[in-house]
Amino acid sequence: MKIGVYVCHCGGNISEVVDIKKLTASAEQQSEVAVVRDNAHMCSDVGRNLVLEDIKKHKLDRIVVAACSPQFHGKTFMDIVEKAGLSPYVFEMANIREQCSWPHFNEPDLATKKAKDLVSVALAKARLDESLSRKTMPIGKRVLVVGAGIAGIQAALDLGDAGFEVYLVEKEATIGGKMAQLSRTFPTEDCAACILSPKMADVPANPNITLFTNSEIEKVSGFLGNFEVIINKKPTYVNDQCVACGVCEEKCPVKIPNEFEQGLTNRRAIYVPFEFAVPYRYLIDESNCIYLKKGKCGNCKKVCPHDAVDFDQKAEKVELKVDTIIVATGYDIFDAKEKKVYGFGTNKNVITSLAMERMIVHEAEGRATREIGKRVAFIQCVGSRDEQIGNEYCSRICCMYATKLSQLLKRADPKKDVYVFYTDLRAFGKGFEEYYKRAQKTGVKFIRGRVAEVNEDSKTGRVTIKAEDTLARQIIESEFDLVVLSVGMTPGAGTRQAAEVLRMTKSPGGFLQEAHPKFKPVDTLNDGVFICGCAQGPKDIPDTVAQASAAASRAIRLMNKGVYAVEPITAVVDEDLCSGCGTCVSVCPYEAVKTEIKDDKRVAKVNEMLCQGCGSCSAACPSGASQQHWFMNKQLKAMVGAALGEEEK
Amino acid sequence: MKTNTEPKIVAFCCNWCSYAGADAAGTSRLQMKPHFRVIRAMCSSRIDPELILDTLKKGAWGVLVAGCHPGDCHYVTGNYRTQKRIALLKNLLTELGIAPQRVRLEWISANEGGKFQKVINEFIDEMTSLGPLQLPGRPTAKEAS
Ligand code: FES
Numbered sequence: 001m002k003i004g005v006y007v008c009h010c011g012g013n014i015s016e017v018v019d020i021k022k023l024t025a026s027a028e029q030q031s032e033v034a035v036v037r038d039n040a041h042m043c044s045d046v047g048r049n050l051v052l053e054d055i056k057k058h059k060l061d062r063i064v065v066a067a068c069s070p071q072f073h074g075k076t077f078m079d080i081v082e083k084a085g086l087s088p089y090v091f092e093m094a095n096i097r098e099q100c101s102w103p104h105f106n107e108p109d110l111a112t113k114k115a116k117d118l119v120s121v122a123l124a125k126a127r128l129d130e131s132l133s134r135k136t137m138p139i140g141k142r143v144l145v146v147g148a149g150i151a152g153i154q155a156a157l158d159l160g161d162a163g164f165e166v167y168l169v170e171k172e173a174t175i176g177g178k179m180a181q182l183s184r185t186f187p188t189e190d191c192a193a194c195i196l197s198p199k200m201a202d203v204p205a206n207p208n209i210t211l212f213t214n215s216e217i218e219k220v221s222g223f224l225g226n227f228e229v230i231i232n233k234k235p236t237y238v239n240d241q242c243v244a245c246g247v248c249e250e251k252c253p254v255k256i257p258n259e260f261e262q263g264l265t266n267r268r269a270i271y272v273p274f275e276f277a278v279p280y281r282y283l284i285d286e287s288n289c290i291y292l293k294k295g296k297c298g299n300c301k302k303v304c305p306h307d308a309v310d311f312d313q314k315a316e317k318v319e320l321k322v323d324t325i326i327v328a329t330g331y332d333i334f335d336a337k338e339k340k341v342y343g344f345g346t347n348k349n350v351i352t353s354l355a356m357e358r359m360i361v362h363e364a365e366g367r368a369t370r371e372i373g374k375r376v377a378f379i380q381c382v383g384s385r386d387e388q389i390g391n392e393y394c395s396r397i398c399c400m401y402a403t404k405l406s407q408l409l410k411r412a413d414p415k416k417d418v419y420v421f422y423t424d425l426r427a428f429g430k431g432f433e434e435y436y437k438r439a440q441k442t443g444v445k446f447i448r449g450r451v452a453e454v455n456e457d458s459k460t461g462r463v464t465i466k467a468e469d470t471l472a473r474q475i476i477e478s479e480f481d482l483v484v485l486s487v488g489m490t491p492g493a494g495t496r497q498a499a500e501v502l503r504m505t506k507s508p509g510g511f512l513q514e515a516h517p518k519f520k521p522v523d524t525l526n527d528g529v530f531i532c533g534c535a536q537g538p539k540d541i542p543d544t545v546a547q548a549s550a551a552a553s554r555a556i557r558l559m560n561k562g563v564y565a566v567e568p569i570t571a572v573v574d575e576d577l578c579s580g581c582g583t584c585v586s587v588c589p590y591e592a593v594k595t596e597i598k599d600d601k602r603v604a605k606v607n608e609m610l611c612q613g614c615g616s617c618s619a620a621c622p623s624g625a626s627q628q629h630w631f632m633n634k635q636l637k638a639m640v641g642a643a644l645g646e647e648e649k
Numbered sequence: 650m651k652t653n654t655e656p657k658i659v660a661f662c663c664n665w666c667s668y669a670g671a672d673a674a675g676t677s678r679l680q681m682k683p684h685f686r687v688i689r690a691m692c693s694s695r696i697d698p699e700l701i702l703d704t705l706k707k708g709a710w711g712v713l714v715a716g717c718h719p720g721d722c723h724y725v726t727g728n729y730r731t732q733k734r735i736a737l738l739k740n741l742l743t744e745l746g747i748a749p750q751r752v753r754l755e756w757i758s759a760n761e762g763g764k765f766q767k768v769i770n771e772f773i774d775e776m777t778s779l780g781p782l783q784l785p786g787r788p789t790a791k792e793a794s
Contacts, residue, residue: 071664071668071669095687098671098675098676099687100675100683102675102678103679103681104680104681105678110683110684111683114686117686118686121686121688500720503725505721505758505759513760525669569691589724589725590724613691614694614727615690616724619694619697620697620730628691628695631691633700636695636700637700639688640700640709643686644704646707646708
């Protein structure tokens, strides 16, 4: 056996703490070690070639790289080892950056000692590595996209256009998400509906996309290339005979606040979500329909000329098999009622920014739904950057949408007084700073200071704001006709549910966690599951669209070849040792182990296609017959020995 | 036999959550006492009680097993197995006269670098006050009490 050991300086990240000379000297002393080298950047081309050439020249058959985390560059080096003609599994990595030089930079001596041990651990495992080869598994071209806001729509269209079979699932009765509610988009001021509605229309027009609206994912099992999905299609009580003629709506006696319009207008119990909804079809809101609640009325059914109303419709379960999954479940706006000082919900002239979006749309369309008034104030960071309510993060959009809404108001009526009370004005995107300047020129007054008090005069309805102008160092107390709360984003109910159903890791703010913040921003720790848009974290529309296309292309990358590489770190049973007790069968989460009779003896057998390589069966096996490749009992024991400074034999 | 003065801790971490959590601690430059060595397995459920006993036998003062939070295991139910096995093992340790706190189970997710730091520092302190494990059948003065 000939082992090559390579120590990385990581441009000082490691070498400023760990004594590289001592480390290489100690590695040289270890048995079977034939070559020891160090390099400033092992992951660079130079570093990689060092390994490649040494393997050929010195006929090395095991490689240990002491550098960063295997989760960071493990694959890089495995690929090099494989390229040199060896099994990628005769490679081990000692994590002397994330788990040594960084967390112990104050203790260089102990860190050096630890680095030596970590190299010994890697060597102990490497000596026992088998020459496993990567296997390939067939994979199809079916993708589940969860959520059909702009993120899900973009991902689905990219995938559909590329020839992949897409199942797009949306919990609401229409696609479009939050973007459909916006007036204009910053900083270009495109009309949101005008740029979104053509994309929405492209969805049903795409032959590769199957759309499920009013539907939720109920269960997902399986894994990359083999996900089994159960979709719960909720009843709409209107079948596809509906041509949206609207006769039913006229006869419906129910009037309730329209959610899409933020309660500024009313809707009926049978309704179309909005004027450019897709699918453009009526549905009945079961919690408000008199017939569904009490068995009386049924006007809509009586008048429908197409017999489209079907009160007997039931929820339907649809089972699907898909190869990859994209989660684009978006956000909810922060519930401003939680921030009691602003009086949202009790003061009728305190509204959310989303309501203001709708009011601007209504004004522009000449169907104003409520008086805006002469003096308007925006309060920033409502539900964002606020440790008191537990949201530490910045929602990234509120500064710019307030900049947009305020100047739209001011431009529509220059006589209005429009104030924006902000904490910091963050105009970081392309064209944002310029857009902010424009707002200032339009005459919007930006005041730096958190608002301390908001009080509504019960007689006049006017709202007094008390705030400290922290730039002018003075207290401002002023009356407004309308106060707009710039509400932030929270991980929506859809995102929370997807996280649960798909068992995804969440970041501290509750948004979904990416596999790596820099290099795998749309991958997740669940193989074959990708994230995009505000499900991953607050972001604006351009970033959302970019991420959605990125998620689609990451999914295509896995599926396009028709096969994908799987790690051969499955369990294997030594039939001579196996007593056929079946303990392994009972612990396997994937039903990948079965017992069978072989030569008159009951033995366990692993289905390598199903085995995901957790190693639980190997841990449970009482006779040591079940072993996990690359994590064999003897390897783990050897590693423990090395970690504890046992001399290797 | 040479006397152990520095605590020796072995931390078995699952690949998907806790190993990444340990990395996250390092990436955030959270400082920890260096007396632990992380050994990576794919899932916490790979770590069998026998291996833990072997680790104690080989001189570890304490063994940490860290996995994904309940419900978050990459292999669906692996960490529930781990939980059961560790509970049984702790009973066994007690019977053997070994302080059960020498084996510690923690759920640490990929973003909980802070938790990893806290657990490690706490555990090292605790093991330092217990001192090295004397085997066989000779518990330290503190354990006997
Ligand atoms: S993968 Fe983390 S405990 Fe199973």
